[in-house]
Amino acid sequence: MDFSEILATFIGRTVEIIQTNQFLQGQLRSATDGFITVEVVSSNYIPTSQVVTVLNESISFVRILPL
Structure with missing residues (x-):
């Protein structure tokens, strides 16, 4: 499994990139x-x-937030 495949298992979850x-949360x-898309909340x-x-x-760290 590569990075994108692992992240795909968390689609729909809130993440911090x-x-x-910069810092993104959404x-x-x-x-x-090669890339991910995130619906970023306003900040x-x-x-x-x-x-x-x-x-x-360009991603240094991804945190999957608990439900």
Whole structure:
């Protein structure tokens, strides 16, 4: 199993994505080879909810939050 396949088992769950220059929190929408999409909740950095695509290479850490 690779990174994308493991993340795909958590689709629909709330996740925290840490990159070198930003932090994202939202619902994991998809995980395919090379990138994931997350519906990010609004925050100080992102004023409205939106779907963000993140390349796997730029991810430093993923935390799957408990239900």
